[in-house]
Amino acid sequence: MSQQNSIGCYTFPQGRREYGFFYRMYWDVERPDEVYEFEASEQTEFVVDTETRLTVNYLGQDSVKVPVRAECARYPQITHRQQSLATRVTVGYTEDGARDGLIYCFEEAYAFIGVPLLNELLAQGFRGIESAPVVKEPYGYSDWLADGEIVMIEGRCSATTTLVIEPQEFNVCAQCGFSPLVCPECSANRLDLNDRLVCWKCGAPWLREADTDKKDLGTCRVQMTARLSESAICLDRWDGSDVCAGLIVTRRVKEFLENAGVGSFRAEAVPVLMDNVSPAQMDSLKRAQG
Numbered sequence: 090m091s092q093q094n095s096i097g098c099y100t101f102p103q104g105r106r107e108y109g110f111f112y113r114m115y116w117d118v119e120r121p122d123e124v125y126e127f128e129a130s131e132q133t134e135f136v137v138d139t140e141t142r143l144t145v146n147y148l149g150q151d152s153v154k155v156p157v158r159a160e161c162a163r164y165p166q167i168t169h170r171q172q173s174l175a176t177r178v179t180v181g182y183t184e185d186g187a188r189d190g191l192i193y194c195f196e197e198a199y200a201f202i203g204v205p206l207l208n209e210l211l212a213q214g215f216r217g218i219e220s221a222p223v224v225k226e227p228y229g230y231s232d233w234l235a236d237g238e239i240v241m242i243e244g245r246c247s248a249t250t251t252l253v254i255e256p257q258e259f260n261v262c263a264q265c266g267f268s269p270l271v272c273p274e275c276s277a278n279r280l281d282l283n284d285r286l287v288c289w290k291c292g293a294p295w296l297r298e299a300d301t302d303k304k305d306l307g308t309c310r311v312q313m314t315a316r317l318s319e320s321a322i323c324l325d326r327w328d329g330s331d332v333c334a335g336l337i338v339t340r341r342v343k344e345f346l347e348n349a350g351v352g353s354f355r356a357e358a359v360p361v362l363m364d365n366v367s368p369a370q371m372d373s374l375k376r377a378q379g
């Protein structure tokens with residue numbers, strides 16, 4: 090069978106999606122009037138508190154690299170994704186506000202919480218939380234934040250679907266035959282200096298884009314789908330954590346935060362891919378729901 094004119098797709102896995110189990114948390118709502126600045130969506134909930142909390146300015150961090158998926162040993166010939174975990178975070182003074190211990194001292198994209206709230210989350214048995222100590226920059230006001238008063242949290246497990254090449258038979262270099270171009274376990278891929286997706290072994294580009302050079306077209310057997318389905322939780326990648334990378338939390342964490350009155354946030358529902366769910370995964374999902 091000739092595949093000369095066949096094209097594979099670079100896409101998120103297709104499949105049935107269901108909401109109500111996971112939420113991506115955004116800590117960017119500070120006042121009730123700010124809610125109207127966000128686009129209304131059925132899938133987003135707002136929890137708004139009138140109290141304004143201390144806001145800090147993320148300056149930098151020490152970090153360690155950890156492999157995301159141990160199973161990537163299946164493809165030892167390619168470099169698999171690593172996750173950077175903070176070991177110590179430095180912040181600067183931004184804006185004063187309440188420091189009630191329970192609550193975030195937040196900045197968008199970085200989740201800062203008080204140590205008492207971290208302890209409460211752990212006492213609740215929520216799993217998957219990584220926390221890094223936060224220190225203030227060594228100049229400026231001396232008493233606006235105590236060392237050890239807040240931590241930055243992140244989830245260790247990367248549970249969302251990543252881009253894959255479908256069908257799998259196109260996950261092969263047209264030039265040298267090397268496979269996989271994209272790791273089916275962790276989605277690791279190789280970019281060249283021009284940010285083109287290329288073969289790990291011979292460096293031939295494989296993604297057919299509008300600006301693909303004519304001379305490269307022959308080696309580009311894969312293209313982006315016109316309409317990408319949204320990213321979702323992939324149960325094969327989820328280890329049961331309540332707090333996952335990207336600050337995606339289970340519904341029971343979201344409800345805990347809501348009920349604990351910890352302050353203002355947006356919770357955007359993240360779907361779960363529901364094809365081929367095992368009974369054990371279904372049990373974990375039900376636990377996640379609370």
Ligand SMILES: [Zn+2]
Binds near residue numbers: 161272
């Ligand atoms: Zn991998």
Ligand SMILES: [Zn+2]
Binds near residue numbers: 263264288289
């Ligand atoms: Zn190649």
